[in-house]
Amino acid sequence: MAVSLRVGDVPVGWSQLWAALTGSAEQITEAVVSFRLPRILVAALAGACLAVAGAAVQAVVRNPLAEPGLVGVTGGASLGAITVILLVPSAPLVTLPAAAGIGGVLMLFLVLLVARGTRSGGRSGIDPTRVVLVGIGAAATSMALVNIMVVGAQMNISAALGWLAGSTYGRDFTALGWLALPALAAVLLVIAARPVNLLSLGEELPRALGLDLGRARLLILGAGAVLAAGTAAAVGAVGFVGLVAPHLARRVVGNSTARMVPMAAVLGAVLVVSSDALGRWLLAPTEIPVGIVTALVGTPYLVWLLRRSRDV
Structure with missing residues (x-):
């Protein structure tokens, strides 16, 4: 985060950074640091929550x-x-994050509703395989609708494309408020480490240990x-x-949720903050959206992971 504060179209030295943080820097340096600090904090918390x-x-x-x-959440948020x-360009700024959050949650519940069915043994519940298959279809449908709206729009297309690429540009401390509820959900997931760990044991053993699999899966997916x-x-x-950080965390601390989730949060924060800094530095003063940089980093990692899995 300290390195990220220095990087951008206006470079900031270590001595200038320290002076800005202590309130004794020049006005332009303080302005640059005060502009970058909120977006870096947002990037760190967003990366942790995504992980x-x-x-x-x-x-x-x-x-x-x-x-x-993979389960349609990102597609639903994008659609919202x-x-x-595109349809309500004069709406207040608070409407955009609200619509994104509502769209993502509603899409997941739609996926769960469609994927819910009768499983072996006559039990009804959530089948992880069905959730993934329905989620892939929901994500593809959501993004198709988004593309149709963007292509057919005559106004605000740049704002739409900027949001789809993912960006921390212009984020201030108010954006941290939208991450308060996700951060709370992350803490609760660590507290509920035992049921999350039991999900990796299959079907019968968690039930024998008293875990309601359907409810646990629903709450964790929620x-x-x-x-x-x-x-x-x-x-x-x-x-x-959400793909790269948990996998790296497992390689560092193992599969225990109580250790893996905090480590994944740290690695996710590092990844997004680093991507944000790289996007500001590569073509400065032009910025590359952070979502594009994470894709450039994540795609080679995914290819390597698939090749490694095939070799094993």
């Missing part, structure tokens, strides 16, 4: 390659936000939806963080 959202989805689906976009941008949709409300659609 925990990925960990929640992976715990339910039991697939380390899963992420929130773009609908407001927490993941709040995390992903709330983050999308604050910074737009940022991908790959």
Whole structure:
């Protein structure tokens, strides 16, 4: 975060940064730091929440390659936000994150409603495989509708494309308020580490230990939806963080949720803050949206992960 405060179209030295943080810097330096500090804090908290959202989805689906976009949350949030941008351009600014959060949560519940069915043994509940398959369809449908609206729009298309790319540009301390509920959901997920750990043991053993699998999966997916949709409300659609950070965290501290989720949050924060700094530095003064940078980082990692899994 300290390095990120220095990087951008106006470079800031270490001595200038210290002077700005202590209130003794020149006016222009203080202005630059005061502009960058809120967006860096938003990037850090957003990255942490996206990483925990990925960990929640992976715990339910039991697939380390899963992420929130796989169950339709990101697509629903995008659909809600773009609908407001293009159809109600005069709406207050608070309407955009609200629509994104509501859209993401509603899309997840729609996916769960469609995926819910009767399983082996006559039990009805949530089948992780059905959730993924329905989620992929819901995500594809959401993004198709978003593209139709963007292509057909005559106004505010730049705002729509900027939101879809994911960006921390212009974020201030008020954006942190939209991340308060997702941060609370992340804390609750760590507190509920035991049921999350039990989900990795299959079907019968968790039931024998007294876990209601259907309820546990619903609550954990709901927490993941709040995390992903709330983050999308604050910074737009940022991908790959929910895939990369939990996987790296497992390699560092193992599979225990109580250790893995906090580590994933730290790694997710580092990834998004670093991507934000890189996007401000590469083509300065032009900025590359943070979502594009995380995709450039995450795609090679995904290819490497798939090749490694195939070799194993």
